[in-house]
């Protein structure tokens with residue numbers, strides 16, 4: 001595949017997958033990209049639903065997750081339950097030790113609370129750089145993003161070009177609602193993070209995630225001290241910029 005895919009090519013992939021179910025999209029991705037595709041799971045509800053589907057229709061597709069070093073115990077518990085239930089290999093990626101050592105030494109252990117820039121730096125070190133390393137060499141990656149998850153995701157497409165990372169991004173759940181996700185989890189008895197039962201619709205690092213009140217925005221519990229348009233973690237940065245958060249494209 002060409003290093004850069006222009007819009008007509010993406011439009012063709014989008015058209016090819018437009019009427020497919022999420023499961024069919026996963027099977028299509030495995031068939032279309034093979035070992036050049038991987039599923040990035042955060043082990044949240046959406047990703048657990050995708051893992052369940054993938055175990056049936058594309059068990060050979062690579063799955064990886066980012067261990068930032070600040071995850072809650074409940075996330076490790078669901079990782080263990082998922083390995084046991086599906087027998088899938090979940091590749092665990094860590095940040096570079098030297099990067100974390102430098103950040104912690106120079107900025108302190110809780111620098112993410114100091115400013116938006118410091119928080120983004122922490123996300124860069126612990127998430128973005130490990131993700132970039134894994135995406136290098138791939139032609140496509142799969143995410144559990146949904147359009148209605150945040151103000152920063154309203155234009156999410158089922159298939160799009162990830163210009164920042166230089167590969168195709170496939171979002172099989174782009175048009176799913178939260179109800180769709182939970183219906184799938186319940187009807188298939190999919191293991192899920194226990195924090196979801198304690199008011200956490202969105203789960204990230206332990207110090208940056210809190211429970212939300214009923215009726216509150218589902219992302220209100222992530223980096224709650226920052227204004228909504230700043231709230232993406234930079235996993236899909238373009239040239240190091242938080243493009244979706246500040247304009248229209250990012251996570």
Ligand code: SF4
Nearest residue numbers: 112122123126205208
């Ligand atoms: S979510 Fe918080 S702790 Fe985790 S990488 Fe981002 S700033 Fe750091």
